[in-house]
Amino acid sequence: MEAENKQVIFKGFIEGTPKETDLQVMAGISIKLKAPKGSGAFLVKNLYLSCDPYMRGRMRDFRDSYLPPFVPGKPLEGFGVSQVVDSDNPSFKPGDLISGITGWEEYSLIRRTEQLRKIKQDDIPLSFHLGLLGMPGFTAYAGFNEVCSPKKGEYVLVSAASGAVGQLVGQLAKLLGCHVVGSSGSSQKVDLLRNKLGFDDAFNYKEEPDLDAALKRYFPQGIDIYFDNVGGEMLDAALLNMRIHGRIAVCGMVSEKNLSDPGGIHNLYNLITKRIRMQGFLQSDYLHLYPRFLEDVISLYKQGKIVYVEDMNEGLESAPSAFVGLFSGRNIGKQVIRVARYE
Amino acid sequence: MEAENKQVIFKGFIEGTPKETDLQVMAGISIKLKAPKGSGAFLVKNLYLSCDPYMRGRMRDFRDSYLPPFVPGKPLEGFGVSQVVDSDNPSFKPGDLISGITGWEEYSLIRRTEQLRKIKQDDIPLSFHLGLLGMPGFTAYAGFNEVCSPKKGEYVLVSAASGAVGQLVGQLAKLLGCHVVGSSGSSQKVDLLRNKLGFDDAFNYKEEPDLDAALKRYFPQGIDIYFDNVGGEMLDAALLNMRIHGRIAVCGMVSEKNLSDPGGIHNLYNLITKRIRMQGFLQSDYLHLYPRFLEDVISLYKQGKIVYVEDMNEGLESAPSAFVGLFSGRNIGKQVIRVARYE
Known part of the structure; x- marks a missing residue:
């Protein structure tokens, strides 16, 4: 044959x-x-x-x-x-x-x-x-639960929020009782985040001339958790708006992968003044959690508590x-x- | 009167x-x-x-x-x-x-x-x-023990190593059985680190045209812990040389405090590929450990196991x-x- x-x-x-x-x-x-x-x-x-x-x-x-x-x-x-x-x-x-x-x-x-x-x-x-049940979903699950140390009621920013990872991060955060705002790159995606994926709010970063001002608008109280899928300017703006003892999970740096000389991150001094933990991770370090992940997420999906686009x-x-x-x-x-x- | x-x-x-x-x-x-x-x-x-x-x-x-x-x-x-x-x-x-x-x-x-x-x-x-027994010493103690998660045998870089904080970080790391290299800004300080403070090695960063190459020379195996007192170019070079699951304690950014537009940090993608935890801290969050710190450090000093310049x-x-x-x-x-x- x-x-x-x-x-x-x-x-x-x-x-x-x-x-x-x-x-x-x-x-x-x-x-x-x-x-x-x-x-x-x-x-x-x-x-x-x-x-x-x-x-x-x-x-x-x-x-x-x-x-x-x-x-x-x-x-x-x-x-x-x-x-x-x-x-x-x-x-x-x-x-x-x-x-x-x-x-x-x-x-x-x-x-x-x-x-x-x-x-x-x-x-x-x-x-x-x-x-949802593959590497991106598991990245969201391990990154949010194991790296972000999330607590009910915390303020969560997700970038590339309608992407393969971001959409599950936001929904897991909502299920825990967090206030979740997503950043994405088109009005259609913003609509999806607000109306289908259940984010509390969302914005199109391409329409924000000043990302710091945008984050201050969406997070007047500051950000406890930034799930960073992009790096670059959004990371720099998030650093300015983190709360004390905030956490940044560094998951992807799509905006940096293609550049031989990215603009650089300028606001890291906030790590000190706000005692921020910034942590990179790979889902492959958490594979022992995969069976529990599958069980949890399949159950949530079947109950209609999460969707996936x-x-x-x-x-x-x-x-x-x-x-x-x-x-x-x-x-x-x-x-x-x-x-x-x-x- | x-x-x-x-x-x-x-x-x-x-x-x-x-x-x-x-x-x-x-x-x-x-x-x-x-x-x-x-x-x-x-x-x-x-x-x-x-x-x-x-x-x-x-x-x-x-x-x-x-x-x-x-x-x-x-x-x-x-x-x-x-x-x-x-x-x-x-x-x-x-x-x-x-x-x-x-x-x-x-x-x-x-x-x-x-x-x-x-x-x-x-x-x-x-x-x-x-x-030694004040804020800088306690910063070293809390930062090294509570933020760096140090283990015997690990490779430790300390910047501003002969300074108020760095000199104690290096000595605590040596006492734990780590391999410790200090960076500082003069040959006199390098001499102090090597011959009085007991660092395994030390170098003058001002004489290193390529900090990445310098770190590769002093840490051919890579760096497990970077105790960062300076930020800037040394941080960027350290990011290139961290080992998997390395930790960076962000303590001071002397090199950045004075600049309204520092050059920016370009190598943060290493946080992901090497799963690095980078954490800012202030000693004031750890004051409950102060009595234990005093007891430990006074005892070490009286036994002649640490010195302070x-x-x-x-x-x-x-x-x-x-x-x-x-x-x-x-x-x-x-x-x-x-x-x-x-x-």
Whole structure:
């Protein structure tokens, strides 16, 4: 059994913001739909692929990171939801649904199974295993609960608030009884935050000439927790508006990843005067909490207490556009690519 | 009984680095050596005054800080060691030695007693109550033990390492079994760190054209703990050299206090990739630990396990020069002014 295996090729290391031309959709490659005997590997059909900002870091030729760079000339890699087609591994059987790192292509041969999860299918959309129940959702859960030390009644700012991580942070904060304001980059997203995701308020940072003044308007009492998904100017403005013993969870710095010389953060002296704890984290340090996370979030979702917004692109051909859109904020909600429908 | 009461007057709010001309030594004022009846106050003779970088913050007209600004036309205030001359407060008797906030003058009338400590005199120099046993020493103790979460064998960088705080941080780290390297601003200080204060190594940052390269040389394995007394470029270089799960205690930002537009910190993305906790603190949040601190540090000092270096200026006339010297790093060790000898 052979099939065509369309791929999204990483053309080479880049500087600055990713462009669609940094990736190339290659058709006409064929693949044997068999896992080689004795390999312990298994062959999957990819159903959904996840577009995540951290992937930008793998597009640089920098080997000292927590993740190795992508290989030029090879397909991108990322989180996906896939179905096993053929297997030389007794733990994974044809038909099994899995979530984990896979290739940006129609079919992938999976050799490393350490971080794969088998999906127990129920009435939750399969693609949610890339967002709400996947790495971004877990990032929100671990970052908010374990890094922010949140307490009922506290004032919480979330940036990139309608994104894959931010939307869950805000909802978890609301469920705890916090006052939550989200920052995002369009009026449509602001509307989503206010009316669908249940934030107390939201604003479009692009319409705020003075972020410090904006934060003073939305947080006259100051900010206890800033869940920082962007870095840069918003971080500097938040530092000016933190309350005493505030906490900043440093989750992503989308605004800085693309710049070789970002403007720099100028207001760190507030860390001292306000005794702020600012902490970077990676969800991978908290994987022991993953089972509890799944249980909690699935339960909340099934009770209708949380919702999750996805931006779904159709087909591998749309992958370069979907990925690049992350960095201009074009996506609304978690960006996913549907490679194939689950049958 | 009247006496002359020489004073060091704060002339007015300043921008930039303090200059000697921002202060004025005023002679010819006289004071009654009596505490007014019914005032609950007491009159002290000031013996030693402490020069501390935080005082720069009180020279700005900024009322939103954790400390109020100095009053133009009035004497500076700061930590001092004083002796009670006359008292209307039954808890403080003539002859008592106290340590706490007093005026930069020969005699002060003290009304607020909340943060005063009575000094039990023993064989420790009285002036040490401004440094080793005072606010700077306690800053080192609380910051290192409570903020840095230090463990035996860890790699520790201390900036402004021969200063009032840094010299104790380094010695506490050595006593715990850490590898400690200090940064300071002259070869004389480097010598002090290496040969008197027991640091494993030390360097003169002014002779290092590339701080990142310097840190890579002194910490080929990376830095677990950075006790940051300076901010600025050293902080940016340290961020590049932190180890995974490193900790940065943000204690002072001498290099930033004087600048209206510091260059900015550019390497905060390391907080994420290395999961660093960066925490500002003030010693005043940890005052419940003060009794234990005194007991611990006095014991260590009496056993000869720690030493403490002071830079002593003689006479109130030298106060402007002593204070200003802090900001050019002219002092070697804790800067103190002797106003009068204890008799």
